[in-house]
Amino acid sequence: MHGLTEGVARFRHDVFPAKAKLFADLEHHHRPPALFIGCSDARVVPELITQSEPGELFVIRTAGNLVPAHTPAPDGVVASIEYAVAVLGVTDIVVCGHSACGAMTALAERHDLSAAPAVAGWLRHADASLARSAGGVDSLVRENVRAQLANLATHPSVARALAERTLTLRGWVYDIPTGAVEQLDTADGPPALAA
Numbered sequence: 001m002h003g004l005t006e007g008v009a010r011f012r013h014d015v016f017p018a019k020a021k022l023f024a025d026l027e028h029h030h031r032p033p034a035l036f037i038g039c040s041d042a043r044v045v046p047e048l049i050t051q052s053e054p055g056e057l058f059v060i061r062t063a064g065n066l067v068p069a070h071t072p073a074p075d076g077v078v079a080s081i082e083y084a085v086a087v088l089g090v091t092d093i094v095v096c097g098h099s100a101c102g103a104m105t106a107l108a109e110r111h112d113l114s115a116a117p118a119v120a121g122w123l124r125h126a127d128a129s130l131a132r133s134a135g136g137v138d139s140l141v142r143e144n145v146r147a148q149l150a151n152l153a154t155h156p157s158v159a160r161a162l163a164e165r166t167l168t169l170r171g172w173v174y175d176i177p178t179g180a181v182e183q184l185d186t187a188d189g190p191p192a193l194a195a
């Protein structure tokens with residue numbers, strides 16, 4: 001628990017008081033405008049990168065920012081996407097990959113994952129990404145974001161919102177050492193924000 005308890009104490013004493021009204025309002029109000037799907041990697045912090053306040057970003061983080069295609073079987077990622085789109089009504093979804101991604105590196109460099117069978121199985125959701133990649137980690141990171149955006153569109157709630165033009169999908173790649181965010185051209189349209 002290195003530093004976590006101290007961090008909570010600092011939050012309570014130094015951070016919370018300045019935002020007390022915001023937190024009080026949020027108790028009965030949960031209407032985030034955006035869903036951010038990023039990697040579980042500790043170096044990629046969605047709220048920090050986007051400078052979002054509590055209540056502004058619905059977040060799903062998975063190894064490799066992978067988004068399983070829709071399945072009717074119980075699945076935490078599938079359920080979270082449906083909740084964000086169909087219930088909370090988010091109008092933007094970002095799938096964000098990043099430099100030096102461990103998951104993408106393992107795939108691009110064909111690491112032996114026999115000691116981590118759950119990881120190996122999960123990374124099969126990047127099969128299409130691998131097939132589209134020109135080779136190398138950087139190429140795979142980008143093709144993976146595009147492939148996961150395609151997977152996202154297989155979810156009925158997402159497909160419905162796209163058809164009704166109430167939802168925009170975006171693909172980003174975050175560069176850890178520089179903090180730059182690259183916006184990828186996607187089938188859904190050109191980049192909307194400056195990197």
Ligand code: ZN
Pocket residue numbers: 039040041063064065098100101102103104
């Ligand atoms: Zn990663």
